[in-house]
Amino acid sequence: MTEKVLVIDDDLDTLRLVGLMLQRQSYQVSAASNGSQGLTKAFEERPDLILLDVMMPDMDGYEVARRLRKNPATASIPILMFTAKTQLDDKVAGFEVGADDYLTKPTHPTELLAHVKALLSRATPKSPEEMETVLREKNGYLIGVISARAGVGVSTVAVNLAAGLHTQSKADVVVAELTPGQGMMGMDLGIPPQTGLSDILGGAVAGATREKVTASLVEHKSGIKVLAASENPRDVDLVTKIDTFTMLVTRLTSIGQFIVLDLGSGLPSSTQKLLTLCAEQFVVMEGTANSIHYTKILLNEFKALGLDLKNVSIILNNRQRSEAQIPWKKAQEELGHPILTALTPVPELFLQAVRLQTPAVLAQPSNMVAQQFIKVADRILEREKAR
Numbered sequence: 001m002t003e004k005v006l007v008i009d010d011d012l013d014t015l016r017l018v019g020l021m022l023q024r025q026s027y028q029v030s031a032a033s034n035g036s037q038g039l040t041k042a043f044e045e046r047p048d049l050i051l052l053d054v055m056m057p058d059m060d061g062y063e064v065a066r067r068l069r070k071n072p073a074t075a076s077i078p079i080l081m082f083t084a085k086t087q088l089d090d091k092v093a094g095f096e097v098g099a100d101d102y103l104t105k106p107t108h109p110t111e112l113l114a115h116v117k118a119l120l121s122r123a124t125p126k127s128p129e130e131m132e133t134v135l136r137e138k139n140g141y142l143i144g145v146i147s148a149r150a151g152v153g154v155s156t157v158a159v160n161l162a163a164g165l166h167t168q169s170k171a172d173v174v175v176a177e178l179t180p181g182q183g184m185m186g187m188d189l190g191i192p193p194q195t196g197l198s199d200i201l202g203g204a205v206a207g208a209t210r211e212k213v214t215a216s217l218v219e220h221k222s223g224i225k226v227l228a229a230s231e232n233p234r235d236v237d238l239v240t241k242i243d244t245f246t247m248l249v250t251r252l253t254s255i256g257q258f259i260v261l262d263l264g265s266g267l268p269s270s271t272q273k274l275l276t277l278c279a280e281q282f283v284v285m286e287g288t289a290n291s292i293h294y295t296k297i298l299l300n301e302f303k304a305l306g307l308d309l310k311n312v313s314i315i316l317n318n319r320q321r322s323e324a325q326i327p328w329k330k331a332q333e334e335l336g337h338p339i340l341t342a343l344t345p346v347p348e349l350f351l352q353a354v355r356l357q358t359p360a361v362l363a364q365p366s367n368m369v370a371q372q373f374i375k376v377a378d379r380i381l382e383r384e385k386a387r
Contacts, residue, residue, distance in 0.1 A: 002206060003120055004028040004045065008038030008064065009053035009082070014105075018051065018082075021109050022116070028206070035059030039067055042074050044210045044254055049120055050074075054083035054094070062097045069098035078119040082112070139253035140174075141384045143260045144278035148294035150265040152284050153317045155185050156350065156360070158262040159224075160370075161282070163359035164377030165258045166223045174217065174256035176227040178245065178274070179264035181235035186228035190357030191218050194228040197248075201238040205247050213251040222358055225256065245270045249277060258384070267301055276305060279387065280380065281312045285335075287325040287342070292334050299337055309337065315376075316342035319350075341376060344368050 005027050009015050012033065019029045030045055032038035035056050042050060050068065054061035061081060068074040081099040083090070091102045101115050145158040155177060162175035177185040180198050185191070196216025200208050217225040229235075252259045261278065263271050275281055281302070285295040295314070302312060314332075316339050318325045326334070328342040346369050353360040361370045 002026060002028045003048040004030060004206070005049045005051060005116065006030045006032065006038065006041055006045065006047035007051045008032045008035065008056075008061070009051075010034055010056045011053070014053070014082075018112070021113065025113060027116075035061070035064040038064055042068060042077065043071065046073065047077060049116060050077055050079045051116070052079055052081050052099070054081060054085050054090070062093060065094070065097040065099055078122070080115055080119055082107075139250075140256045140259050141380075141387070142249070142253055142278045143258065143280050143282065143380065144263050144275050145260060145282045145284065146263040146271065146275070146298075147265045147284045148298040149291065152265075152286050152291065153319060154264060154284050155188070155262050157282065157284050157315055157317065158260050159185060159189070160359045160361045160373045161377060161380070162224045162258070162260040163222050163361040164373040165260070165380060167361065168374065168377050169257070169381055171257035172225065172255065173223070173258045173260070174225045174227065174252050175260045175262065176249075176252060177229040177262040178227075178249075178270075179229045179262065180238040181230060181233045182264065183229035183231045185226065185262065186218075186231075188354050188357070189220055189222075189226060189228075189359075191220065191226060191228050193231055194218065195230055197227055198230045198232070198235045198238060200248055201235075201241045201244050203244070205243045208244055208247040208251060210251050210254060213248060214255060217255070222362055224359075227252070229262075239268050239270050242270045242273050246273055246277070249274055258380070267298070272305055275302070275307060279311065280383065281307065282315055282340075283312060284315050284317050285331075287316055287318050287327070287331045289326070289334075292326070292331055296335060299335075312337070313340040313376075314338065315340060318343060318345045319347060321345045340379075341372050343372055 005022050007015055007018055010033055015031045019031055022029045030041055032041050035058055052061045065079055078100045080101045081094045082103045084105045094102050101119055103115055145154050147154045158175055162173050166173040186194055217227055220226050285291045314337055328339055332339045349360050349364055349367055349369055353363040356363050361373050364370055
C-alpha cells in the first residue's frame, strides 16, 4: 500500500517543492498550511509520517507535536521536524515534545528523502484492527440494522431510526445502505442512482479517504446524510471487500455523530466484521414462525461472534394487518430474547412516505409508528450519552 506523508508548513513554496519530491518517489502526499489544519488532517487521515514545520503563526510545531502525541489516534505516527530553527535548544525542545527526527532548512532533497525512508522503515505498521479501535473510541456512535432473511423492512427501519435521531438531537446523522447491487433506499427517498459506494469498495483500501466518502453522501431534505447502494446486481460481488468496508465505516464515524448502517440480511464476512464495530445492533423480524426461527439462528451466530446480546435489540415489524401475525408477547417467548418494540401495521403510512420521498417519521410525525421510532431514537440517545 502506498505510504502517506502529511506535510504541515505555512510556507507554500516548501509545501509545493517537498510535495513534488515525495510524489516523485511514489508517496501519497497530503498538505496543510497551518497547525490547526494539520491536526485535523492527521486525526482524519492517519498518515504514515508527518513532516512538521516549527515556526507557524497560529500554532507552532511544538504544540502540534504535543497534541499529536496526546491523541491515541496519532500517538504512534512518526514526526520529522523540518525547520529553519538550528539551535541545539530548538532541537532538544522538538525531541521533548515527541519528534522522532529533526532536520534544518535548507537541506538537500536526497538527505530529506533518506530521513523519510528511515523513519518509515522503523515505523510499526498500523493494522486495520488498530485503526478500527482508535476510530471507534473517538468518533461517532455506530448502529447496525440487520435481519436474518430479506424482505422484512431493514432499510425502512434504518432510515426511520436515522430520521428519528436527527429529529431528536439535531446532530449530524448518516444512514449508509451497505448492500452493494441491492440498492432500494435511494429510490424510496428520491435520490438519483448512486455509484459512490461501489466506487469506494471497488478501489484500494487507502482510496477510501474521508474526502471521497464525504463526496459520496447525499444531503436529503429530511436533514440526514445518505450513502445509497447501487442498483447494479453485479455489484453484489463487492460484499467481499472486508477491509475496504471497515475503512469506509471508520471514515463515516468521523463525519457523523450517529451512523446507522443498513446491513441487509444474512452474515457475509464483511457484515460479521462491521457488527463487531457497532455500539448497538438492531435485528428486524416479522411475527411469523419462520421469521422467529431464522432470527433465533441469527442470535446464536451473534453469540459466536462474541457480541454482547445486551446490546442487541429486536424490532418486530408487522407490516400487514393479519391474524397470522404472532402477538408480541408470544413472539418474544418463542424467540427467547426481549423485543424492544412492535411496530403497528400501517402500510398506508409507508406508502405515503414513499410518495413524499421522505421517512415515515416525517411524513406523519404524530402517527403511532412515527412515535415508536422516536422512542427508540430517544433510547439510543440515552445510551450514547452513557457510553
